[in-house]
Amino acid sequence: MIDVSGYTKLYGDTVAVQSLSFHVAPGDVLGLVGPNGAGKTTTLRALAGILQPTSGSIAVAGIDLQSQPVAAKARLAFIPDEPQLFDYLTVTEHLQFVARLYGVTDAAPRIPELLEELELTAKKDALPPELSRGMKQKLAIACGLLHRPAALLLDEPLTGLDPVGIRRMKETIAARAREGTAVILSSHLLHLVEELCTRLLVIRRGQMVALGTIEEIVSARPDLAGRTLEEMFIALTGDGTSNGSPNGLISGAA
Numbered sequence: 298m299i300d301v302s303g304y305t306k307l308y309g310d311t312v313a314v315q316s317l318s319f320h321v322a323p324g325d326v327l328g329l330v331g332p333n334g335a336g337k338t339t340t341l342r343a344l345a346g347i348l349q350p351t352s353g354s355i356a357v358a359g360i361d362l363q364s365q366p367v368a369a370k371a372r373l374a375f376i377p378d379e380p381q382l383f384d385y386l387t388v389t390e391h392l393q394f395v396a397r398l399y400g401v402t403d404a405a406p407r408i409p410e411l412l413e414e415l416e417l418t419a420k421k422d423a424l425p426p427e428l429s430r431g432m433k434q435k436l437a438i439a440c441g442l443l444h445r446p447a448a449l450l451l452d453e454p455l456t457g458l459d460p461v462g463i464r465r466m467k468e469t470i471a472a473r474a475r476e477g478t479a480v481i482l483s484s485h486l487l488h489l490v491e492e493l494c495t496r497l498l499v500i501r502r503g504q505m506v507a508l509g510t511i512e513e514i515v516s517a518r519p520d521l522a523g524r525t526l527e528e529m530f531i532a533l534t535g536d537g538t539s540n541g542s543p544n545g546l547i548s549g550a551a
């Protein structure tokens with residue numbers, strides 16, 4: 298569903314991401330984790346078609362993002378960590394606008410369903426400046442889900458949500474995966490990653506250091522057995538990793 302091959306991104310002389318290759322199948326939730334500056338946002342923005350790769354290729358639902366950008370983008374949704382909304386459109390108008398952009402034919406019943414799922418019904422006529430940070434985040438996610446994307450890209454999706462909102466958001470993400478959406482979730486919240494993700498992609502300084510299920514990663518690094526995800530993260534991304542070569546840590550690469 299999402300295929301990345303040799304993705305590399307340079308900013309001038311800075312190598313932000315180097316030769317990243319991975320696959321996310323329908324129903325998979327891939328946790329993209331790494332320290333600050335590791336290249337997670339750069340990777341998500343490339344997958345969303347916002348950043349052009351320096352080299353490599355990306356396909357969504359079998360459609361090449363560089364040669365057919367509009368068709369590929371029509372199959373995905375990218376929810377950035379900062380919600381991008383229109384100040385003069387109400388909550389409902391946002392969804393109606395997105396429905397027209399993406400040609401969603403059943404928007405009339407879908408919009409109230411999504412507003413209910415994301416607990417926005419009471420705010421359906423509000424403008425973004427009247428919404429809290431968490432409500433803005435929920436609206437951005439509702440807009441992303443309206444066209445039933447085949448690939449869902451989420452950058453820190455829980456920012457600003459209250460405990461009930463967090464639980465509902467986790468259910469929303471898990472429900473989309475059960476329906477066959479390929480999900481990539483980038484977060485520093487390792488408990489979220491552990492709970493929702495079927496596989497992990499750990500990057501450090503733009504390079505992949507581990508890919509696979511936790512079991513696959515542990516089988517490539519037996520010294521990580523019995524460790525918490527936080528301890529694994531520190532061992533995989535710290536400067537003093539015990540086995541030296543980052544490439545030796547990669548497991549289950551697609």
Ligand SMILES: Nc1ncnc2c1ncn2[C@@H]1O[C@H](COP(=O)(O)OP(=O)(O)OP(=O)(O)O)[C@@H](O)[C@H]1O
Nearest residue numbers: 308311312313331332333334335336337338339340
């Ligand atoms: N527009 C840009 N111009 C130059 N360098 C950039 C630009 N955007 C990102 N970088 C650099 O690319 C590298 C990867 O940054 P990126 O934002 O992808 O990291 P990240 O993993 O998302 O970090 P964080 O967890 O802090 O959000 C960093 O070294 C960063 O300084």
